[in-house]
Amino acid sequence: MGGASRFRSASRSRLGLSGRLFLLTVAFVVLAEILVFVPLLASYRLSRLSDRVAAAQVAALVLRAAPEGNVSGDLARRLLAELGARAIAVRDGEAWRLLAVEPVPEAVAETVDLREQDWTGAVRGAFRTLLFPADKPIRAVGNGRGGLGAVEVLVDEAPLRDRLVAFALRLLAACAVIAAIAAGLVFFVLQRTIVRPVLRLARNIAAFADDPERPDRPASGPRRTDEIGQAEAALARMEVALGGELRQKRRLAELGLSVSKINHELRNLLTTAQLLGDRFETSSDPLVQRVAPRLVATLDRAIRFCEATLAYGRATEPSPQRRMVALAPLLDELPDLGGLMPAAGVQVSVRAPDDLEIDADPEQLLRALTNLVRNAVQAHAASRTQGAHVEIEGFRDGARGSGRVTILVSDNGPGVPPRARANLFSAFQGSTRPGGTGLGLAIASELVRLNGGTLGLDETASGACFRLVIPDRAAQAKAA
Numbered sequence: 001m002g003g004a005s006r007f008r009s010a011s012r013s014r015l016g017l018s019g020r021l022f023l024l025t026v027a028f029v030v031l032a033e034i035l036v037f038v039p040l041l042a043s044y045r046l047s048r049l050s051d052r053v054a055a056a057q058v059a060a061l062v063l064r065a066a067p068e069g070n071v072s073g074d075l076a077r078r079l080l081a082e083l084g085a086r087a088i089a090v091r092d093g094e095a096w097r098l099l100a101v102e103p104v105p106e107a108v109a110e111t112v113d114l115r116e117q118d119w120t121g122a123v124r125g126a127f128r129t130l131l132f133p134a135d136k137p138i139r140a141v142g143n144g145r146g147g148l149g150a151v152e153v154l155v156d157e158a159p160l161r162d163r164l165v166a167f168a169l170r171l172l173a174a175c176a177v178i179a180a181i182a183a184g185l186v187f188f189v190l191q192r193t194i195v196r197p198v199l200r201l202a203r204n205i206a207a208f209a210d211d212p213e214r215p216d217r218p219a220s221g222p223r224r225t226d227e228i229g230q231a232e233a234a235l236a237r238m239e240v241a242l243g244g245e246l247r248q249k250r251r252l253a254e255l256g257l258s259v260s261k262i263n264h265e266l267r268n269l270l271t272t273a274q275l276l277g278d279r280f281e282t283s284s285d286p287l288v289q290r291v292a293p294r295l296v297a298t299l300d301r302a303i304r305f306c307e308a309t310l311a312y313g314r315a316t317e318p319s320p321q322r323r324m325v326a327l328a329p330l331l332d333e334l335p336d337l338g339g340l341m342p343a344a345g346v347q348v349s350v351r352a353p354d355d356l357e358i359d360a361d362p363e364q365l366l367r368a369l370t371n372l373v374r375n376a377v378q379a380h381a382a383s384r385t386q387g388a389h390v391e392i393e394g395f396r397d398g399a400r401g402s403g404r405v406t407i408l409v410s411d412n413g414p415g416v417p418p419r420a421r422a423n424l425f426s427a428f429q430g431s432t433r434p435g436g437t438g439l440g441l442a443i444a445s446e447l448v449r450l451n452g453g454t455l456g457l458d459e460t461a462s463g464a465c466f467r468l469v470i471p472d473r474a475a476q477a478k479a480a
Contacts, residue, residue: 048164201231204232212243325358325360398472425445
């Protein structure tokens, strides 16, 4: 099953981002409405008590207008029934007037002073009335009107609780409707603006995992300018770049297999050439005697390199066998490379102190230098430079064993074009001439790096100058 199919089945098998987002939105909306519900409940209870006090003030005016402050029992019952109260007490100057039919209870469930609003106490009182009602009345105190002082009224809690329950139910129903509408709107907006684009990104990633080398990948959707749009654009760029890299790696792998086959045949040819070279060593010709050992050594190195390539399946360099070796004898093998292209007439010169020693694998160092000099000679041949020459200079910085050796390979050729500098040491990308593969500099850089050194290109007014630096191992250990 592909990655996209697995993604779809996983989305169906568990609560996805949309479901979690909806539940989270509902939870937040409900929490916000709870924070509104509690004060509204307390405010409703206070308003009901305030209404009773206001009605008691009107009754107090009737009581004050009665002769000698007395009213008939029938009128008192009617007034208290209309108020929904057990008793009313009014302070008129220094005296208190009481309107009651039944004996006044000695204790009350709660005293609510409307003149001093305490919201913490109001919330506690509302929940007490709602959840734990008492048989005793509630005493509400407020300011009087028309010259009256304080007004107190005793109210039964049961009718107040009934009204409070009804209000709480209506408020809960309204909150539920508002929560559903708000959560739905928020969910719809987030679904369109966030969830769908994220799911589209996830599907694109899964599809890319199924076929990363697909060149005609479909567009990810309408372009957006926000962060998700930037993520989609970055993903598209990454898929294009990574797909190209993977296609190139696949081609290189196929090329590596082909090179391995070529190496197998080349090794057989080099073995035959080595046998012929061994016969040259028995010749009495002085020129042959001088050239034959170098030819045999070169063929031997080529055979060993082919065998190492075949052994690992690709051109992997073995670990270097570093030791202190004299540099001058190694450089003496390089001037003959100027004859690779006789028509170019390239002169190769070397300069290094006889006592200069370098801490490196001599075979790998010689191969790196050979690649650098061969590149310079081929560049001269391509540009047909007049008076072409290549100079190799070696010198030491610091004491033996704790310093470093620098080798400069410079020429007066056309130099390195700017477009080739970025990938100068990358295989198949850093070629400086038409038809080149870029392998020479890549191999040289790898060989130098294996020996703990660096290979770089110096800035020069003309030509090219490669700087090869290999520090002594003691200096490397100290720097680390």
